[in-house]
Amino acid sequence: MSVEYIECRVSDIIEGLIKNGRDDEVAVLLYMSKKDAVLFSEISLALGNGVYYASTKKPR
Numbered sequence: 001m002s003v004e005y006i007e008c009r010v011s012d013i014i015e016g017l018i019k020n021g022r023d024d025e026v027a028v029l030l031y032m033s034k035k036d037a038v039l040f041s042e043i044s045l046a047l048g049n050g051v052y053y054a055s056t057k058k059p060r
């Protein structure tokens with residue numbers, strides 16, 4: 001069995017989750033990252049950007 005690694009930014013993952021209304025998954029990622037300061041800060045920053053995205057998104 002082979003494993004393929006895909007390089008992506010934490011912000012891309014968080015943005016995708018927010019765009020698809022997956023708030024529970026974002027909360028779990030944030031909780032799980034508490035022991036890793038770098039990951040926690042990246043997720044927090046991405047959440048700030050996601051909140052900005054959500055607040056500027058125009059309803060259809």
